[in-house]
Amino acid sequence: MPLFLHLKRSLNPWRRARWRLRLVLWGFAALSGLAVAGFAKGADLALAFFFALDRHWFWLPLIWTPFIGMVSVALTQKVFPGIQGSGIPQVIAATRLVAQGKPVQHLVSLRIAVGKVLVGLLALTGGFSAGREGPSVQVSASLVFLARRYLPRSRVLRPSDLILAGGAAGVAAAFNTPLAGVVFAIEELGRRLETRTSGVLLGVIIVSGLTSIALLGNYNYFGRITLHGLDYHIMGPVLVSGVVCGLLGGLFSRLLLWPQQGQAWGLWRWRQENPIVFAGICGVLIAVLGLLTHGLSFGSGYTLALPLVNGGVQSVPWYASPARFLATVISYYSGIPGGIFAPALAVGSTLGATLAPALGSHDLVPWVTLCMAGFLAAVTQAPITAALIVIEMVDGHRMALPLLAVTFLARAISAYFGPELYQQLALRFAEDRRDSGIRPTDSRKEA
Structure with missing residues (x-):
């Protein structure tokens, strides 16, 4: 009888909704970790491609770099508006706008995530001094924000919570720095961490980070420093x-x-x-x-x-x-x-x-x-x-x-x-x- 009651209790609609919420969030967190890891691999290949060109033809950047810059900005202006720059300001703005009930598809969406990766990699092939870590924040926030469409109607999560968690997961996965991801969400993105947000934030960071580690390995971004004594x-x-x-x-x-x-x-x-x-x-x-x-x-x-x-x-x-x-x-x-x-x-x-x-x-x-x-x-x-x-x-x-x-x-x-x-x-x-x-x-x- 206790076992029957336990099964009955575990199958009630409220518990099913909670598990559906978790599974959906974890699934999209894993997707964001996959995207960030793929972005990292692509960035390495894009930079290696540019430096190979530069080694063989030292004069080629005078033609190639302006051409890539113009194509990248043309795509940004005409096909993927909203992807310019780092991406972190867009995520901060999106958390504010969505809290006011305003549309944010121009800042965080599947179109934005795809454009940020593709055009960002293209820009790196031109040798520009740019990184993929900031853009990873916008990519991850965009993908986790998509989860809202599949969450149960009784969800208690606000859209801004999803953007916040996705952005923090982007930092954590890009640098393999989970603690910095949490602090970044508090210090830069959201300026707050409420009880109902903290569990979502940690869960998304953990799943996204584990996915990235599975693909890239548990590495230190710059290796390990050697210190000869501190006083x-x-x-x-x-x-x-x-x-x-x-x-x-x-x-x-x-x-x-x-x-x-x-x-x-x-x-x-x-x-x-x-x-x-x-x-x-x-x-x-x-x-x-x-x-x-x-x-x-x-x-x-x-x-x-x-x-x-x-x-x-x-x-x-x-x-x-x-x-x-x-x-x-x-x-x-x-x-x-x-x-x-x-x-x-x-x-x-x-x-x-x-x-x-x-x-x-x-x-x-x-x-x-x-x-x-x-x-x-x-x-x-x-x-x-x-x-x-x-x-x-x-x-x-x-x-x-x-x-x-x-x-x-x-x-x-x-x-x-x-x-x-x-x-x-x-x-x-x-x-x-x-x-x-x-x-x-x-x-x-x-x-």
Whole structure:
């Protein structure tokens, strides 16, 4: 009799609805993990393709990079409006709009996910300084948001919860940093974590992350750092890295916000009227910069930062960090779909490798690690997320306190330059749908 009652209780409609909700969410979380893992593999192939071209024909980027930039922006403008840039501002705006009952298909949808991956990979074949980690946030949020169509009608989940969970899962799967994914959702995307949201968030992150691990392996994004001992001497690098990264990261954020806040400038008005030609000009600048720096400014910067973190390279040219800085800003101005997470980490790593010998240090690894976290924190003004991402990426738990110290210092200095980057960029998508590139015909189709 107890067994009968147990079976009867387990089959009541409410319990069936709960299990259906879980299974649907886990299924779409697995789909997002699959998409992020595929995006990562595709990004590796796209960059390898570009560098193969560059090795065989050093002059080819002068033609190829502008061409790819123009095609990418043309597809963004005419076929996949809403995929430009990182994707994180779109996800932030989507959580706000959907909470107001407004449509968000122009920011998170299957069309957006497909376009972000395809056009993002195309842009990487042009050697632009862009990453796939930020776009993974928009891709994952778009796919998890699709789950709302298949959830039981009695669901208690809000659409904004799905977008929030999907975006956090994108960070976790892209970097293999589950804790950073949770904190990113709190610190950057949603600014809150309610009881009913937390279970959904954790479940989606876990399933998405496990799917990515199954395909890519349980890896550290930048391997494991080797430290030769930490003592009070680390305070000097923390202070110097925090101040320098705060200043440069604040300048970087201000430059990225310039087109949005300086629309009175004729350059940005011309860019708005001629986006495809402007992308071609940016492609020429990227190609010239790459030729002048022997290719150091091409691509996401991962292959440049990896040996610095692992200690395999003991020096970089003085111009490596400025070149990465400029290439990332120009790539963002071009309007291609691409993130700034990996390029920002590359700027930080090369900055640390430049500061260390200049200040008499022969151990680059602590400086590289601190500057990666400091510069990312200064750019995003999300210090806890930046510290956790770097800790999990390099297995740097021994440096947890120095990394937290440098990120909070860098963030405090960067805040004097202006508002938070992603939150400010999200305004152009949240305030007016016309700013996302959607044309009237697109709006009618969505209705």
